[in-house]
Amino acid sequence: MKRIVTSILMSAVLGASFFANPMPAAAAESESTESKNIDEIQDQHENTEQVEVVYNTGNMAGDQNLRIALGGSFPLSFGNPFTDDGKMKPGGMACLGYHYFLTPEISVGADATFGFNVTLGGNIFNCVPILATVTYTPHIKNFEIPITLGVGMAWEMYNGKTYWPGLAIKPEIGLNYRLSADWSVGGEISYLWLPQFNKLYSGKENKHAQFVTISASARYYF
Numbered sequence: 001m002k003r004i005v006t007s008i009l010m011s012a013v014l015g016a017s018f019f020a021n022p023m024p025a026a027a028a029e030s031e032s033t034e035s036k037n038i039d040e041i042q043d044q045h046e047n048t049e050q051v052e053v054v055y056n057t058g059n060m061a062g063d064q065n066l067r068i069a070l071g072g073s074f075p076l077s078f079g080n081p082f083t084d085d086g087k088m089k090p091g092g093m094a095c096l097g098y099h100y101f102l103t104p105e106i107s108v109g110a111d112a113t114f115g116f117n118v119t120l121g122g123n124i125f126n127c128v129p130i131l132a133t134v135t136y137t138p139h140i141k142n143f144e145i146p147i148t149l150g151v152g153m154a155w156e157m158y159n160g161k162t163y164w165p166g167l168a169i170k171p172e173i174g175l176n177y178r179l180s181a182d183w184s185v186g187g188e189i190s191y192l193w194l195p196q197f198n199k200l201y202s203g204k205e206n207k208h209a210q211f212v213t214i215s216a217s218a219r220y221y222f
Contacts, residue, residue, distance in 0.1 A: 068094075076210040093114065
């Protein structure tokens with residue numbers, strides 16, 4: 001009888017061991033799988049490349065801009081404008097322009113400028129050139145270098161007299177900083193040539209008014 005009881009107890013112990021041992025293995029396997037998944041997620045996060053967002057501030061064909069410029073006008077052909085020998089003194093100018101881009105670097109448009117200078121006798125010389133323009137605009141990062149040639153006509157008014165139509169030719173170079181896709185600011189320097197072909201009208205001597213303009217400008221792109 002004791003042998004039977006002993007056999008039954010041993011069988012119960014062996015059975016309990018058989019059913020209990022697989023549980024820790026399954027738990028260990030589950031924990032190992034979870035750990036691998038966490039490691040894979042961390043590796044994917046670390047290996048993911050950071051994408052830098054870059055805003056394109058360059059021009060494209062079809063873009064347009066409006067330009068406004070304010071600055072000084074310095075006569076070259078009337079003596080030294082900074083001394084009493086000069087017949088014409090430094091003055092001012094304002095310009096408004098519109099430009100349309102045919103390519104990312106070449107644009108065409110029109111500029112209207114109003115300029116004035118005071119003469120030695122206290123009179124005012126006014127000129128209003130209206131020019132057709134072609135501009136080549138290379139850029140280095142956010143800096144633009146507009147190189148413009150303008151050709152057109154000008155009203156020239158002095159001491160109650162008006163000369164029209166007067167030829168106007170204006171090469172110009174500038175340096176702008178592109179603040180955003182919509183705006184740029186900068187400065188420009190230009191040479192303005194206003195010849196008067198008086199021999200064609202009155203037989204008098206031809207005249208050639210020449211000016212250098214230095215201005216600050218802003219452009220709005222759309």
